[in-house]
Amino acid sequence: MAELRVPALVLAAGGGSRLGGRPKALLPYRGRPLLEHALATARAGGCAGAVAVLGAAAAEVRARVRAADDCRLVDNPDWPTGMASSLLAGLAALPPGTTAALVLLVDTPGVTPEAVRRLLAAHTGPADLAAAAYAGRRAHPVLIGAAHFPFLRATATGDAGARRLLASRPVALVDCTDAAVPDDLDTPADLPRWGIA
Template structure:
């Protein structure tokens, strides 16, 4: 049994002013950081879904050893990127995948390991932050990939599927090891 990693990095980052995959923090691009987190958590294979600025990301980022997929429909929202990533994993032996969004630099390998600890084909697991909020990373067992793909439209991603199957979703506390706040705007200088 293997647990894959899936980085959604296709957005243009309109509110941010540039594709967030190309944002440099602590000496590395956010797309490289996401890949490193999944590697540290021993996810394999790792798929990165690109869209806006795909050529520039390929030229500037170290994506050695990952499966880089271009999502030609990236402008339609995160749902198309999730579908593209799951399709790229279809021919692998992965029993589950951990999904990361490229614009969440506070998500750690420790959080990925917690969410993936009970990975299996039938599992749905999300990171929990505080008493009421579930967030990233998210583990999708392979048995759910087709259903997730059907409901992943626009900017919804897996949310609609997880809500429709909430009784099967396990929440794993991660607030002590991660922060899943996203980068929406450039911080003030």
């Protein structure tokens, strides 16, 4: 059987419009930018490198974020059109031999390496489609096998991202209720919970 290769695809392009225009990738979390935290989570969970898609304040993010050698930072000039453009930019930048991508949102600091490990453990081949579940509710991260990439490229638009794919195919749910928290950072009211000023 061919070796399974799953890089993280970290979506980090958002401008944080509901956060007063603070790019989420640069929010300070535990002494480092939130994007660094997401990349470290993916690495500690066992991902084979990462592709991080930047958008808002991309030049500043590149200047302030330390990324490992196996992490590729990709600019998405179309980021204001929605998450789908970032997903497509990330897919185009995945390394050869990728059997699946672990899609991780930069604004979910409660996702842990253990949740990443559990999703990777569910990967057996390029036809896989899996998502972390919390008390039975599907959330992030999501593992998308390479066999689904063509459908994703054909259907991802606006802010829907992979929604059409996930709605049209069986998705294996991987319970992460005891391992992570899927909540995202969207508004100033969310920041104190994560210790972000």
